[in-house]
Amino acid sequence: MTDTKLFRFKVNADVNELQRVQGFVEECMQGIDCSSKTMMQINVAVEEIFVNIAHYAYSGEIGKAVIEAEITDDPKAVTITFIDSGVMYNPLAKPDPDVTLSAKERQIGGLGIFMTKKFMDELSYEYRDGQNVFAMKKNL
Numbered sequence: 001m002t003d004t005k006l007f008r009f010k011v012n013a014d015v016n017e018l019q020r021v022q023g024f025v026e027e028c029m030q031g032i033d034c035s036s037k038t039m040m041q042i043n044v045a046v047e048e049i050f051v052n053i054a055h056y057a058y059s060g061e062i063g064k065a066v067i068e069a070e071i072t073d074d075p076k077a078v079t080i081t082f083i084d085s086g087v088m089y090n091p092l093a094k095p096d097p098d099v100t101l102s103a104k105e106r107q108i109g110g111l112g113i114f115m116t117k118k119f120m121d122e123l124s125y126e127y128r129d130g131q132n133v134f135a136m137k138k139n140l
Helices: 015-028 036-057 111-119
Strands: 004-012 064-073 076-084 122-128 131-139
Touching: 004 015, 015 036, 015 064, 015 076, 036 064, 036 076, 036 111, 036 131
Parallel strands: none
Antiparallel strands: 004 064, 064 076, 076 131, 122 131
16 A cells, blocks of 8 residues: 655745745655765755746736645655746646757756756646646656
């Protein structure tokens, strides 16, 4: 039987809340065998997605964001879901940057979601009931 734990955290979509969001995710993962490299990758991905919501979802206003962390033990994984009621935006639709170009030649933007795609094992996005729902899964 698979053991699943679900945690939920509601916060202002404000970059000043990033530390609290990352702390929530780390707290959810306490007691789980997770390498420091994997935790760093999860933290980078959490930062990227949350900061994008804080900067762009509410057009300069501060709205709300809900972060859910689902921990499963068979298979051992964490799925982190971000839910906001801001402007509809699918970060997965953005083409990957050409990382063969120098930083000066490359267009601005897209590197954070590119890194998130590389660090996480599964990503999904849907616009449901007036909300952006972005989920990312990391196999542990």
